Amino acid sequence: MIARNFLVLALGVLMIGIAPLATAETPEVGQKAPEFSLSTPDGHPLSLSEFTSKGTVVLVVLRGFPGYQCPYCQKQVHDFVTNGEKFVTAGAEVMLVYPGPPAALDQHAKEFLAKENPLPANVHLVVDPDYAFTNQYGLRWDAPHETAYPSTFLIDRQGAVFFRKVSREHGDRTTAADVLAQLEHDKVAHSH
Template sequence: MKPLTFQTRRSECSRVLLTTAVLALLLGSIPGSSTVRGAGPDKPLAVGDKAPDFELPIQGQSDYVTLSQLNADGPVVVVVLRGFPGYQCPICNRQVGAMINRAKTLSSALGDRPNRVVLVYPGEDSDADLERRAKQFLGARRLPEPMVLVRDPGMEMITSWGLRWDARRETAYPSAYVIGVGRRVAWSKVSDSHGGRASVEEILQALKNL
């Protein structure tokens, strides 16, 4: 057998590299991958990161919520729902219902300030259409203090936070954040599925740990 020449070894290496690259692309495109990925190369906002500011319209009002303004007075809880991915998410409904049931405890933990638990309802629709969807989501429920529902039309906020779930019939990764001093993330939980979300107890414990 003839020894491999430099040219032959280089050709073999090239074939191996090409095969590896093709496999990586195929594996990355498999639906249902458990890896949490945000828009583009960015990963979801994590503990220690500074949260990008946002100004989002409040559902049912003509006012807006601005994260930096709220955060200047203390910690803020931001809960990202799935919004309207083609239907009203039943798990989002249960999550919000659990928070409504513990609203007084949450309010006490946040210093009894208004709008300290910001529920983000994202969607690709125009704001007028998303407002209609958000109204359907709330139904007859009235959010008690300190909760407020805001809309993210065009999903600019969730994209800037690295939470865009870029798949068919998806919007955002269900997430919860406790934003501390200087808009720094003090605690977070990001789910790469429809379930596995932060519980009220987890959020309350994160607030106690501030």
């Protein structure tokens, strides 16, 4: 009896020890954006602080590869790529996060970019093959054929979020014009 109770207690403690951690909170406007490092589909590591040290970061979280190439993501990325020079003028680097299951994610990301290559020098696609970033930012869309909630964050040189939009549906995305207007608004607000 004592041995059985001990075993039950030990299993209970073990199960508590392996309980899933609470889901991370999505950074709010005014909060510091959590640091992360992800790699390009070719394996080149890039970190958030590497880009905030240069200026504003436009962080766009795509649906990535939920089992197919998302047409809304393709349209959004095309919009940001064709406006790449305007982001240079605004002093912004654009980071596109492409999450998905790890199997062949790099290859899927390369296929996704096939129509957009070469990317402008200030637009960078990184992959999130194990959802580490997606979970860190509290953006995991944990449903069949989903990966992450499509989201956009604007992050200043100090690493603080000054704009965010998190979509709970496929088509509700920020456009390059939306983001450029927000960058201009922020620039005017800080010049006073």
